[in-house]
Amino acid sequence: MVNLGVLISGHGTNLQSIIDAIKAGKLNCEIKVVISNRKDAYGLERASINKIPAFYISPKNKSDEEFDELVLKILEEHNVDLVILAGYLKILTSKFIRRYENKIINIHPALLPAFGGKGYYGEHVHEAVLKAGCKVSGCTVHFVTEDIDGGPIIAQTAVNVLDTDTSKSLAERILPYEHETLIEALKNITEKKYIINGKRVIFL
């Protein structure tokens, strides 16, 4: 059994996909704690409905280091093995990343390394994809390193871009594929042997 800590900032549909996959017996994991940097994150509600310990930490009047210290304390108190950034909109400090080296995964709504990095989050990603005239976009699950959105890729899914797409319609179409890809990646990471060779995650 792998103990998960899920960090959120918003609606929490990726969190919900993990909750549902565990309930359906698809993952040998348990969500030990959910932590949000936004008080109004509906994902906190999803956690309490499912009787999962949930914490809101206010970023106000705290440095990034002080904030992450509090998050790390809660993760350690809940014996978390693997941290999932599920719609989490805060950049992790180096200390956090080192503490959970290659034990933090993130879901990004584009085919990295394209359309990733500082400033590429939420609808900004899809706006950039449409502006670039891409015919294909998608989502990526990757290990988190200090290179924002640049960590070793675990799983990706391609999604067609329609000529009629707006950033909103593209985001909505990709979201369910994020859920599927996140569960696929979690299953692989928690059940298979793998090596990380540079940027490549190689399942054995």
Ligand code: GRF
């Ligand atoms: C998703 O598109 C995710 O990729 C992005 O935030 C959006 C909302 O995620 N980071 P969720 O519904 O809060 O899980």
